[in-house]
Amino acid sequence: MTATHASLTETIAALDQRYVLPVYRRQPILFVRGEGARLYDEFGNAYLDFLAGIAVCNVGHSHPKLAQRIAEQAAQLMHVSNFFLTEPQARLALKLCERSGMEKAFFTNSGAEACEMAIKVARKYANAVKRTPDYEILALEGSFHGRTMGALSATMQAKYQTPFQPLLPGFRALPRNDLDALHAAFSERTAAILLEPIQGEGGVYPIADEYLRAARALCDRYDALLIVDEVQAGFGRTGRWYAYQHAGVTPDIVATAKGLGGGFPIGACLLRGVAAEVLQPGEHGTTYGGNPLACSAALAVIEIIEEEGLLENAQRVGDYLQARLRALQDEGAPIHEVRGRGLMVGVELSQPIARTVVQKALERRLILNAVGETILRIVPPLVITPADVDEAVGILRQAFAEM
Secondary structure: OOHHHOOHHHHHHHHHHHHOOOOOOOOOOOEEEEEEOEEEEOOOOEEEEOOHHHHOOOOOEOOHHHHHHHHHHHHHOOOOOOOOOOHHHHHHHHHHHHHHOOOEEEEEOOHHHHHHHHHHHHHHHHHHHOOOOOOEEEEEEOOOOOOOHHHHHOOEOHHHHHHHOOOOOOEEEEOOOOHHHHHHHOOOOEEEEEEOOEEOOOOOEEOOHHHHHHHHHHHHHOOOEEEEEOOOOOOOOOOOOOHHHHHOOOOOEEEEOHHHHOOOOOEEEEEOHHHHHOOOOOOOOOOOOOOHHHHHHHHHHHHHHHHOOHHHHHHHHHHHHHHHHHHHHHOOOOEEEEEEEOOEEEEEEOOOOHHHHHHHHHHOOEEOEEOOOOEEEEOOOOOOOHHHHHHHHHHHHHHHHHO
16 A cells, blocks of 8 residues: 555554554554444454444444434524523432432533532531541442542552652542451541442452442441442443342442443432532532533433343343353463443453453454453443354454463
């Protein structure tokens, strides 16, 4: 191919390198179309997507109903500001509260913003209830809550925090799933505990149901708030609307995003009880959050999940995926452990080869992700089938064999 006949991929790669801030490790692939669990490059090559935009495209790529709803709403009304009522926002708040057990919703544009609001609510609550500046918010080692400064301060991973110190004070790290450490950490100084039911960026580590139940009981005992970050694990990914529902607990605050819009940016902070009464008019806000276009997209996603039985599919196909991966382990693949829930699965390898496996899978047109040197993260669209799982596992088998 001559310089005068550069492909679109080459042209866009050159523009990206020249003008886009290089904070991402780009793959030299330009996707131009998506359908279901497949992405297509400019040459028409199909890739099986087991990353789903990092657990975002829960109803698959370019779902007709979602695309139609976005187009209809864009032609009618996209943005008016939160000084006025809009129908999609109110209807979405109702549906989210019904499915989460919460009472109020505040809409954001991302998961980090939802976590930021949760932290603000916890701090104001502590100022009112604890009546001392010497309070703290507990978080778990290996957590990830976002890249804004408040969420980053609660993200207990040095690789994310160290370059941006000093961080906000008032956070304390606990080892995950350590009940003794959890009980020892709680006191009258505890304002809240913030945790992910399944740590995503931290390595796809599920937090035990008994740990969540213990955290709930301790929050009740010490007048603290239980904040659950469901940005990645929520919205159907584990076979329930939210992963905390497996444990039978109800948090005080839920941060949700990613799959909520099916690819359209939207997040929400859901609250109940005293947490829903903390903020008063003028104490928090957003320009874009809860706009009619984003809320219409989320309403369509809810309808699709329910009409197509995607909660059940996530559980059924997720179980099949884990079984096939464990069978691959039994065949001698370098897999130490398979863990997760529903279609949020982590594969811990016995060697530091995760990034190489991701690359070799990509060469065979399977999209995966590595979180660290030994862990593969698998978070496909909730629409995948057992046949898709068989194809993905077959590609993984080839990648391992080549290594």
